[in-house]
Amino acid sequence: MLYSTGTFEQWQDDHSLDRACDGTLAQGGLREALHASNLRAGGEGDSGYLTTCRVHNSDTGLELKLRWSTSAPPSTSLTWYKEDYNGVKGQAAPLGNGWPGVTRYDGGTSQVMVALDCVNQKNKALVAYGDFSGRSKDTTLTGLGRVTTETAQKAAAKYGCQVKAGEQLTDVSATRLGTPETSKPLKQAQGSCTALRGLAPEAAEGGVPEAMEYPADAQTPQVNCYLATPEKKPGYGLFAYYGASAKDFLASEGDRLKKGYDFTRGERDYAWATAQCPQSAQPAVFALYRLYDRDSDTYPISHYSAKFAESALKTFADHEAKTRGCSDVRMAPAPK
Known part of the structure; x- marks a missing residue:
């Protein structure tokens, strides 16, 4: 009878x-x-x-992976840092509601990442990744955000990591940057590109008078700001990484930055910097890349201006450091 009514199967599902x-x-x-x-x-x-675990129905599913920040970093397919110079593919939106996390989207895949610092275990964080394959809707992302953040919070408590969690997520936006309607004049920036408003004249001379930005969020472990051309094509990307995200970013890209790796088949067209932050012994990392447009197989900015890039990155890093209570911003020297 239990089998015929589906009660036993439902019990198995709930138990799993x-x-x-x-x-x-x-x-x-x-x-x-x-x-x-x-x-x-x-x-x-x-x-x-x-x-790790996977939850599914007959059509689709989501996967959760949890790790300590002190363990080996995950594969690049999970962290996506190698896409930072590839148009806006490396973008990450703040999760919001006080959570130190981001949402990412690439084609048909959505991801939520959250990194909860252990206040009772210095320099250790619980990092959780929630990946969903299939068509994303606002309700899908909000549900994925809730599952990922709340699972991370439960796991932290189980394993003795005391954390400062955010509020329950009720609306995770599916907004993504890169299309013309997401562009605005740099002088009107009010979010993640706010620091660069004062450089609007220099940016216009450098061919990037427009900005594409996410809302400002002092809790997000990754910050993205894009400077765009008059044709509203992303030309430069500026990024900030904190805590576990900074550690994983350096594990993925650090050697290439330090050795002067040619990211986009041209001259050295990036700059980077670090700062010391009170939340973690891991230095924050700031980076600027000239972006490559794979759709047109060109660079929207044909000539990389090292002078403008260093000025923009220093301004961006100084503002980010002040917002987070960080200090000692240092521009990395050009590799020899």
Whole structure:
């Protein structure tokens, strides 16, 4: 009778959700993310992580991976840092509501990442990744955000990591930068590009009078600001990384930055800097890239101006450091 009515199968599904991710899976938001009521969870068995699990229905699913920031960084396919010079593919939007996290989108894949510092364990954070494959909607991202952040919070408590969590997510925006309507005059910037408003005349001379930005958020572990051409093509990307994100960024891209790697098949067309921040012993990292447009197979900015790039990055880094209470901003010297 239990089999014929589906009661036993439903019990199995519910039990799998309770056991998922070592019992830390937060189920609030699951049905909002996957738009289904019959869900089942299973472990992924990835030994490189603290715990992993996958939740799915008959059509689609989401995957969670949790790790300590002190462990080996994940693959570049999970962190996406190698896309920073590739148009706006490396963009990350603040998660909001006081969470130190971001949302990312690439084609049909959405990701939420959150890094919760352990206030009782210096220089350690619990990092969680929630990946969803399929068509993203606002409700999908909000559900994915809830599952990822709340699972990270439960896991931190289980493993003795005391954290400062944000408020429950109720609306995670699916807005993405890069299209013409997301561009505005730099002098009107009020979010992640605010620091560069004073450089509007120099930016216009350098061919990038426009800005594409996300709302300012002092909790996000990654900040993105794009300077665009009069044709509203992203020409320069400015990025800030903090804590676990800074550590993982350097693990992915540090050697190439230090050695003067040619990111976009031309001359050295990037600049970077560091700063010391009170939240972590890991220095914050700031980077500027001249961006490559794969759609047209060209650089929207044909000539890289090292003078403007260094001025823009220093201004951006100084503003970010002041906002976060960081100090000792240092521009990295050009490699020999």
